[in-house]
Amino acid sequence: MKFKTLAVFAVMCLGMFSCSDKSEPEVNSGIVMNTTEYDGDTIHLPDSKNAMDEVFKDVPDIDEGPVISVGNTTVKAGEIAEVKVYLEGADLNWSNCGIHLTYPDVLECVYQEDDDMFLKYKAGVASEFNTGIVAMEWKKESNPPAELTEKGMGTMFFTVMFSGNDGQDGDILTLYLKVPEDAESGTVYPVGFYYRDTDMFRNTDNNASFEKYAFEHMKPGTITIE
Numbered sequence: 001m002k003f004k005t006l007a008v009f010a011v012m013c014l015g016m017f018s019c020s021d022k023s024e025p026e027v028n029s030g031i032v033m034n035t036t037e038y039d040g041d042t043i044h045l046p047d048s049k050n051a052m053d054e055v056f057k058d059v060p061d062i063d064e065g066p067v068i069s070v071g072n073t074t075v076k077a078g079e080i081a082e083v084k085v086y087l088e089g090a091d092l093n094w095s096n097c098g099i100h101l102t103y104p105d106v107l108e109c110v111y112q113e114d115d116d117m118f119l120k121y122k123a124g125v126a127s128e129f130n131t132g133i134v135a136m137e138w139k140k141e142s143n144p145p146a147e148l149t150e151k152g153m154g155t156m157f158f159t160v161m162f163s164g165n166d167g168q169d170g171d172i173l174t175l176y177l178k179v180p181e182d183a184e185s186g187t188v189y190p191v192g193f194y195y196r197d198t199d200m201f202r203n204t205d206n207n208a209s210f211e212k213y214a215f216e217h218m219k220p221g222t223i224t225i226e
Contacts (some may be wrong), residue, residue, distance in 0.1 A: 017216040027105050050197050051195060052195050052215060053196055056208070056216075062209045062213055065214060066210065067088050067218075068099065068172075068217075069085070069219035072218065072223075073222075074224045075225065077179060077185075078178075078179065079179060079182040080110055080178045081176065082216075083101070083177055084171050084174045085172045085173055090210075091168050092165055094201065095165050096160065096202055097158075097159060097200060097201045097202070098157070098201075099158050099199060100156070100157050100196065100199060101155065101157075101192070102191060102192065102193065103153070103189060103190070104179055105153060107152070107154065107178065109176070110176035110178060118134060119156060121158065121176075122174040124171030124172050126168045126171055127168075128168060130166075131161050132161050135154070135158040137154070137155070155194055186224070187225040193218045195215055
């Protein structure tokens with residue numbers, strides 16, 4: 001039952017992507033993404049910062065807090081890259097998260113066997129005591145925002161839940177992306193973060209400053225072709 005509830009929550013979050021009015025975009029519409037690096041060029045998607053500023057505008061800063069990062073990995077052309085998401089600074093002090101990752105859309109998400117909805121994943125030590133994990137792709141037919149598609153970016157989403165503050169430091173989970181067979185040696189693909197106003201990283205205190213710190217200090221990673 002817990003897994004079913006979590007799956008429904010994830011589907012609802014993804015379903016909201018196609019509901020915004022493109023003719024009158026709002027700061028808090030959820031069509032946002034953090035600045036990242038792509039093939040040596042900086043991609044500027046200003047809705048991300050605007051939305052984050054709006055959500056956390058009245059939230060006090062704290063000096064230290066949770067840091068979420070994506071690891072760097074190296075693979076050969078045509079192989080499947082392991083995308084590991086890590087956490088530090090919140091050991092046994094977080095209870096749920098809902099986070100989006102971005103990647104160049106020439107990479108392909110890897111799904112669970114005999115499944116076309118949920119992505120393959122491997123839970124890490126940080127998620128050892130979870131009560132449910134769901135990972136999904138934001139597919140093109142679900143109308144992702146133009147500012148992503150025009151820049152050739154894809155998005156995947158994962159959520160992890162616990163019965164209390166049982167989330168630990170360490171790797172949260174591993175997701176998988178297949179790189180093109182013809183990828184050139186030395187190519188670097190960025191894996192970054194995307195923020196929308198339903199995303200979360202919380203503990204049972206629902207401390208907004210804790211959550212603000214997590215989203216403002218995210219660190220992207222890379223997939224490099226040998």
